[in-house]
Amino acid sequence: MHQAPPDLRRRPRDRAAGDRTTRPRRTCVGCRTTRDKDELLRLAATPDGVRADPAARLPGRGAYVCPTTACIETAAHRNAVRRALHGTSEDEVRTALETLLATVSTSQAPKEQHA
Ligand SMILES: [Zn+2]
Secondary structure (H helix, E strand, O other): OOOOOOOOOOOOHHHHHHHHHOOOEEEEOOOOOEEEHHHOEEEEEEOOEEEEOOOOOOOOEEEEEOOOHHHHHHHHHHOHHHHHOOOOOHHHHHHHHHHHHHHHHHHOOOOOOOO
């Protein structure tokens, strides 16, 4: 019984997971969780200022946040977006975050949360 254990680390799924690892992953500036990029909402530092970019189409440096009010608010309170997007103004970030909040609150029913 000194054989190596069965190939636990090579489950058949690993091939599918291989595909998944090629998908870009980003860290939420609110909760710091790493998720697939397309699960997160993007903020872009465009030449015209910070914009909410949920479709991830705008050029420029991006910051990412989970599509939840909690993460967006955390990001706002922590100034995490400004840190991620160097040299942006607080007002621009706030406006962009509010735009994202509106996106979130229209795309999912608000739930009461007891903190
Ligand atoms: Zn988050």
